[in-house]
Amino acid sequence: MKLTRFGVRMVSALAAAAVTLCAGPVLAANEAEVAEHLIELVKIGRGVVSEQMANINDPAKADKGFTGDYMAAQVIDRFKKRTKVDLRIPNVVPQASLYLALVEAEREVVNEAQPIINKQGISFKGFIPAVFARRTGEHFYKKSGVRLKLTGIDYRNPSNKPDDFEAEVLRMFSDPRHPKGQSYVRNTMVDGRPVLRMMDPEYAGATCLNCHGSPKGERDVSGHKKEGWKEGELAGAISVVLPLK
Ligand code: HEC
Incomplete structure (x- = not known):
């Protein structure tokens, strides 16, 4: 992810909301x-x-x-x-x-x-x-207590299964209208507590296709079935759930 000088793209309004949410001696x-x-x-x-x-x-x-x-x-x-x-x-x-x-x-x-x-x-x-x-x-x-995971729509490992929020954002990322590489950030509640959630999309590069590419269903070197991804397609996302206090 590209970091600007202040480290934030597209998120200024939401980030401001995050700041007001955070009353305690929180982070930054x-x-x-x-x-x-x-x-x-x-x-x-x-x-x-x-x-x-x-x-x-x-x-x-x-x-x-x-x-x-x-x-x-x-x-x-x-x-x-x-x-x-x-x-x-x-x-x-x-x-x-x-x-x-x-x-x-x-x-x-x-x-x-x-x-x-x-x-x-x-x-x-x-x-x-x-x-x-x-x-x-x-x-x-x-x-x-901060959740950080790699997730994807056609996940291989059950631990990487997207939750409802992640599944929705992944669907948004896979829409061709979503600007490529743009992350998503949102202040929301998880288990009754305020959190900041961020997801950063990742795309399939040529090296990924040895395992995740074609022919779909064939076993890769790790023994998993290939997904049939094509280069440049959405592969998944890194997802963070950051408690705000
Ligand atoms: C050597 C084979 C291999 C290669 C190459 C590979 N992957 Fe994977 N990938 C896997 C395996 C195996 C898992 C399951 C990992 C686990 O147990 O959590 C996985 C998991 C993932 C996940 C998490 C969702 C899930 O399926 O559980 C994403 C996203 C992902 N890979 C993207 C990529 C991308 C992007 C690349 C290229 C930069 C890549 N992979 C290259 C084998 C591979």
Whole structure:
């Protein structure tokens, strides 16, 4: 997602609503920016996993050197480059501890996967960007109460199933009239509590089609049935549910 200087596109009116909703010592002045940053942090981590795929799936090699510490350092460095927010500086922003909880979740997920990542003699290990993102979201929710997930209309993993809100926004994203890449943000209630929900659409690139492409129904390398996506089509979205207090 592209971040403007203030980190927010298309959301100023809604963001203003978010600010008035938030009475407590909440996060930042602009929760929409917090949600964007969380999405950015998980995207960066997923990108790191993506870069590591050949290394992870190298059957000849045991120690891959792809550790949780490596992940955390990469995420912090790249986040700083993209947002100018340096999470190595204590309390650099009011919501730094929330961001660091997500970095920590990313570190833990890579650490927990070390046995499989470093297993010799097998190539495809199933530790792919989407799996990393799902596990990271689960760890992060336990730490923070903030929900963060990768979801899609034709989801593979039941944990990624869209809720009603997500299904509706996904339908909107898949409408050709929806401006490509534009995220959706809304202040609403979940379980009687005010939340900010943000969804950021993702599209199928050429590399995704090995698994999600054609022929539809054929098994991919992970053993799942391919969805028959075409390049450029909506693949899914990253969804955040950020409690406002
Ligand atoms: C190696 C095969 C593979 C490739 C390549 C791949 N995916 Fe997936 N994708 C999967 C698997 C397996 C899951 C289920 C992950 C899980 O268990 O949560 C998944 C899940 C997803 C989900 C979450 C919804 C769901 O189905 O559970 C989205 C969205 C998604 N992929 C999009 C993409 C995009 C976009 C790309 C390209 C950038 C991509 N995938 C590349 C195998 C792949």
